[in-house]
Amino acid sequence: MDLLKLEKITKTVNGTVKITGSKSESNRLLILQQFYSNLEIENISNSDDSELMQKALANTTSKVNIGHAGTAMRFLTAYFSVKENSEIVLTGSHRMKNRPVKILVEALRSLGANIEYLEKDGYPPLKIKGQKLVDSFVEIDGGVSSQYISALLLIAPTLQNGLKLKFKGKVTSIPYIKMTLGLLQELFIESSWEGDTITILPKANLETKKVVIESDWSSASYYYSLVALSKNAEVTISSYKQNSLQGDSVLAEIYKNLGVETTYKTNALVLKNNSAINTSYFEELNLASAPDIAQTIVATCFGMGVACYLTGLHTLKIKETDRLVALKNEIEKLGGKIEITNESLRLFPSEKINKNIAIATYDDHRMAMAFAPLALKVPIVIEEPEVVSKSYPTFWLDFEKVTR
Ligand SMILES: O=C(O)C1=C[C@@H](OP(=O)(O)O)[C@@H](O)[C@H](O)C1
Numbered sequence: 001m002d003l004l005k006l007e008k009i010t011k012t013v014n015g016t017v018k019i020t021g022s023k024s025e026s027n028r029l030l031i032l033q034q035f036y037s038n039l040e041i042e043n044i045s046n047s048d049d050s051e052l053m054q055k056a057l058a059n060t061t062s063k064v065n066i067g068h069a070g071t072a073m074r075f076l077t078a079y080f081s082v083k084e085n086s087e088i089v090l091t092g093s094h095r096m097k098n099r100p101v102k103i104l105v106e107a108l109r110s111l112g113a114n115i116e117y118l119e120k121d122g123y124p125p126l127k128i129k130g131q132k133l134v135d136s137f138v139e140i141d142g143g144v145s146s147q148y149i150s151a152l153l154l155i156a157p158t159l160q161n162g163l164k165l166k167f168k169g170k171v172t173s174i175p176y177i178k179m180t181l182g183l184l185q186e187l188f189i190e191s192s193w194e195g196d197t198i199t200i201l202p203k204a205n206l207e208t209k210k211v212v213i214e215s216d217w218s219s220a221s222y223y224y225s226l227v228a229l230s231k232n233a234e235v236t237i238s239s240y241k242q243n244s245l246q247g248d249s250v251l252a253e254i255y256k257n258l259g260v261e262t263t264y265k266t267n268a269l270v271l272k273n274n275s276a277i278n279t280s281y282f283e284e285l286n287l288a289s290a291p292d293i294a295q296t297i298v299a300t301c302f303g304m305g306v307a308c309y310l311t312g313l314h315t316l317k318i319k320e321t322d323r324l325v326a327l328k329n330e331i332e333k334l335g336g337k338i339e340i341t342n343e344s345l346r347l348f349p350s351e352k353i354n355k356n357i358a359i360a361t362y363d364d365h366r367m368a369m370a371f372a373p374l375a376l377k378v379p380i381v382i383e384e385p386e387v388v389s390k391s392y393p394t395f396w397l398d399f400e401k402v403t404r
């Protein structure tokens with residue numbers, strides 16, 4: 001097993017880092033580029049998930065393997081369903097074969113798609129025969145993963161009559177749906193969201209258009225954590241926009257309560273530690289809109305000895321790993337006290353952190369990156385550190401740059 005031993009960081013965290021483009025925006029725009037070939041994209045993410053997406057779209061064989069990339073799996077299921085005269089087997093890693101796609105497959109089938117399960121009912125691998133979908137109304141459960149909704153919205157403008165999508169029940173991870181609508185809007189595709197229904201109008205062609213992708217906000221979370229855990233720290237990260245399409249930009253507000261001040265300076269974020277902590281903010285924090293930063297927040301709060309009660313975590317169990325269980329296991333190894341349910345997590349304040357603990361990462365990039373900043377408190381070991389490449393391949397180089 002590969003291990004990365006991180007000595008205790010003694011330096012004040014300081015430096016400048018350029019972070020790759022948002023993987024969520026990249027994977028949406030890559031799909032849209034297939035439909036609108038004069039769309040130009042700049043600052044595409046260099047993450048494994050976006051590289052796998054590009055490879056899949058360029059594929060000329062009968063099988064595509066998208067590894068651990070959830071967005072690629074879901075968006076490509078919709079994409080291959082409308083790619084006329086194509087026939088493809090879409091598969092992924094062992095974990096991907098256990099991440100559900102039934103809600104999306106049923107919605108696509110109701111629009112006329114031809115999709116078959118090759119192993120377990122409701123899960124990849126899928127055999128997809130692409131064809132013209134004639135229907136333009138779909139009803140879908142929005143409470144399990146917003147990726148199913150985004151997948152449908154991405155193909156919607158190519159359908160003859162566009163799409164009316166009606167939600168059954170609650171909707172989760174809403175900012176990701178808004179991101180999809182925001183990108184469609186940038187391509188002059190008209191949409192509306194009224195009550196429980198999203199309507200997308202058809203669009204056949206696009207005038208030449210360039211979109212510059214903002215850097216990844218989920219990746220920024222690890223710098224927020226480093227700055228929160230290090231007095232006098234100052235880190236500049238680029239390139240960010242003042243009006244982000246990424247819901248994880250809520251980090252600026254959340255970490256303000258952990259003593260991190262964010263300033264925008266010509267496309268960059270300057271993060272400074274001002275030690276002004278507001279522990280009551282964490283008495284109940286609902287993360288249904290920003291599930292990917294839950295691990296970072298738990299690790300920061302643990303390192304700072306701040307109690308937190310996080311709710312809205314119902315999607316964490318079906319991500320790269322069951323993130324609730326993974327967090328419980330690793331925080332307990334470090335000597336912390338933590339309780340979990342299927343949708344919430346309670347961390348108790350702790351003063352002591354065990355040294356030289358090997359953190360298991362469960363094929364989950366965010367477990368590795370979220371726990372690394374704890375090296376500011378104790379020497380710590382990260383197992384299988386290369387997992388970071390799923391979203392942030394140069395993470396360890398950048399981490400080194402600001403901490404050593
Ligand atoms: O649409 C997207 O780009 C994403 C949506 C979220 O998933 P869920 O909607 O399943 O929570 C998020 O966790 C994932 O990392 C990326």
Ligand SMILES: C=C(OP(=O)(O)O)C(=O)O
Nearest residue numbers: 068069070071292319320
């Ligand atoms: C959940 C994530 O990704 P995905 O669902 O796209 O695999 C993530 O990046 O944290």
